[in-house]
Amino acid sequence: MLKTCAQCGSAFDITDEDLALLDKVSPVVGDKKFALPPPTMCFHCRLQRRLAFYNARSLYHRKCDLTKQPIVSIYSPDKPFTVYERRAWYGDGWDPLEYGMDFDFSRPFCDQFRALMETVPLLSLAVLSDNVNSEFTNDNLALKNCYLIFDGERAEECLYGHTFAGIKSCLDFVVLTDCELCYECIHCENCYNCKYARYSINCSDSWFLRDCISCKYCFGCANLRQRKFCIFNEQKTKEEYGAFMRQFQTSSFPAAQEMKKKSDAFSLTQPVKAVRGEQNIDVMGDNIYQSKDSSSCFDCYRMQDCQYCTDCLVGAKDCCDIHIWGDAMELSYNCCVAGVRVRNLLSCYYVSEGCDNVFYSIYCSRQSRNLFGCIGLRHKSNCIFNKQYSNEEFEQLAQKIIEHMQRTGEWGEFFPPTISSFGYNETMAQTFFPLEKKEVLARGWQWGDFEAPVEADRTIRTSQLPDDANDTPDDVLNWALLCEVTGKPFKIIKQELQFYRDHRLPLPRRHPNQRHADRYGFKNPYRLWNRACAHCRKPITTSYAPERPEKVLCEECYLKEVY
Numbered sequence: 001m002l003k004t005c006a007q008c009g010s011a012f013d014i015t016d017e018d019l020a021l022l023d024k025v026s027p028v029v030g031d032k033k034f035a036l037p038p039p040t041m042c043f044h045c046r047l048q049r050r051l052a053f054y055n056a057r058s059l060y061h062r063k064c065d066l067t068k069q070p071i072v073s074i075y076s077p078d079k080p081f082t083v084y085e086r087r088a089w090y091g092d093g094w095d096p097l098e099y100g101m102d103f104d105f106s107r108p109f110c111d112q113f114r115a116l117m118e119t120v121p122l123l124s125l126a127v128l129s130d131n132v133n134s135e136f137t138n139d140n141l142a143l144k145n146c147y148l149i150f151d152g153e154r155a156e157e158c159l160y161g162h163t164f165a166g167i168k169s170c171l172d173f174v175v176l177t178d179c180e181l182c183y184e185c186i187h188c189e190n191c192y193n194c195k196y197a198r199y200s201i202n203c204s205d206s207w208f209l210r211d212c213i214s215c216k217y218c219f220g221c222a223n224l225r226q227r228k229f230c231i232f233n234e235q236k237t238k239e240e241y242g243a244f245m246r247q248f249q250t251s252s253f254p255a256a257q258e259m260k261k262k263s264d265a266f267s268l269t270q271p272v273k274a275v276r277g278e279q280n281i282d283v284m285g286d287n288i289y290q291s292k293d294s295s296s297c298f299d300c301y302r303m304q305d306c307q308y309c310t311d312c313l314v315g316a317k318d319c320c321d322i323h324i325w326g327d328a329m330e331l332s333y334n335c336c337v338a339g340v341r342v343r344n345l346l347s348c349y350y351v352s353e354g355c356d357n358v359f360y361s362i363y364c365s366r367q368s369r370n371l372f373g374c375i376g377l378r379h380k381s382n383c384i385f386n387k388q389y390s391n392e393e394f395e396q397l398a399q400k401i402i403e404h405m406q407r408t409g410e411w412g413e414f415f416p417p418t419i420s421s422f423g424y425n426e427t428m429a430q431t432f433f434p435l436e437k438k439e440v441l442a443r444g445w446q447w448g449d450f451e452a453p454v455e456a457d458r459t460i461r462t463s464q465l466p467d468d469a470n471d472t473p474d475d476v477l478n479w480a481l482l483c484e485v486t487g488k489p490f491k492i493i494k495q496e497l498q499f500y501r502d503h504r505l506p507l508p509r510r511h512p513n514q515r516h517a518d519r520y521g522f523k524n525p526y527r528l529w530n531r532a533c534a535h536c537r538k539p540i541t542t543s544y545a546p547e548r549p550e551k552v553l554c555e556e557c558y559l560k561e562v563y
């Protein structure tokens with residue numbers, strides 16, 4: 001079935017598999033199954049809507065409204081919300097059911113939900129454990145001495161990154177698993193002491209690698225397997241490699257930029273695989289691993305019978321339209337940040353840990369079931385708008401609310417950006433679908449204007465920095481540097497300066513937000529195109545757009561080329 005997206009106007013297809021999965025995830029309330037309607041928007045507009053609810057990385061100083069202590073939060077102090085610090089929020093000092101509201105059938109669901117959001121205390125940060133010395137982080141657990149890292153678990157001494165598991169002393173990254181001492185790496189696994197590596201596994205002591213496996217002491221290489229002392233894919237002796245590296249002044253900003261340019265240019269001469277992924281059966285997507293019978297899934301592991309899922313790194317089954325998480329997640333639809341033994345979730349944000357049958361709710365967890373339009377509930381059942389009902393009452397009222405939402409056109413849709421707790425620019429929607437302030441406001445969406453001042457002894461342009469980090473005085477820690485792209489001031493922290501000096505790297509010239517945007521700009525989009533293999537002309541589906549300069553190969557041709 002070909003449909004026109006209600007938001008962007010583009011044509012999109014709803015397949016029989018899409019409809020079958022929608023039927024499978026349609027909720028049953030009491031004795032009635034409530035069919036989910038086919039989506040009104042294309043995959044990207046649906047994803048954008050979920051992301052506009054999700055602030056992963058905009059952090060602010062404010063006060064906890066319960067303890068009155070200064071805290072760090074995803075809610076800027078100008079927001080109309082009550083915000084509690086994590087321990088206070090999870091503590092016994094308040095009861096979320098005290099904020100219960102009656103449902104009003106004369107108003108749309110979402111208006112009433114926004115009113116509830118402005119009443120119930122919200123969790124300051126989406127952090128699941130007592131982290132050590134890592135206040136400026138969010139959406140994570142088990143961190144020690146980390147700063148501005150988001151969406152992941154188990155990290156020590158890591159700074160400025162997004163999406164990770166089990167990493168140590170890494171700086172400026174996106175999607176790293178089990179890595180140590182890596183800098184400016186993208187989608188790497190089990191790497192040690194790599195700089196500017198992309199899509200590489202089991203590599204160490206190397207620079208500017210792309211799609212390499214098990215390489216050591218290599219520079220600017222692509223598609224190599226188990227090699228040592230290669231420079232731009234050419235085998236060198238150990239001595240030649242050493243001489244080359246001595247010549248490369250890694251700590252000089254212009255020298256590093258020059259090498260980056262050379263490596264990018266060389267990388268373009270080497271083929272890429274149409275789809276990055278391993279151990280899959282019948283899947284379509286990109287960066288997808290150990291998955292089965294799934295389509296349009298990106299950055300996912302261990303998916304089964306799933307569609308349109310993104311960034312689900314720990315597995316899901318029978319799920320559709322989920323961004324982030326997984327981990328024994330089943331039969332869920334249209335959620336953002338949901339996982340850990342959850343099932344039958346519909347349009348939820350940050351719902352986790354054993355929840356079942358939870359609809360249109362946020363921040364609910366710990367074995368809650370039968371919730372509808374709830375905020376902040378744990379170990380609760382049969383609640384609607386934070387009000388307790390009997391099981392029978394819940395079923396009757398929930399059925400009526402669904403019928404009401406079918407009439408208002410809200411049923412099956414995720415919460416709209418108009419009721420998000422965040423400005424569009426504060427959310428991950430800005431990372432994936434960047435928009436100017438005027439475009440956002442023209443759509444009737446929100447923009448966050450709150451900017452905390454950067455305190456500094458002096459402000460300098462990054463072009464005034466010495467080329468070499470070693471020539472930079474310690475005093476730089478007290479300066480505000482102006483980003484070469486956005487002009488936004490940013491600071492260097494002590495741990496960071498030490499890393500640059502230890503690893504002979506130049507200081508960054510861009511604000512951490514710009515570096516984050518740059519890395520996401522490098523990643524391929526969550527989008528697939530049909531084109532032909534550059535060698536055998538076989539049709540392929542790939543996230544490399546047809547106009548891109550890379551030589552894109554089908555799996556067979558790629559394997560012939562690299563092994």
Ligand SMILES: [Zn+2]
Pocket residue numbers: 005006007008009010041042043044045046
């Ligand atoms: Zn669209």
Ligand SMILES: [Zn+2]
Pocket residue numbers: 533534535536537538553554555556557558
């Ligand atoms: Zn081919």
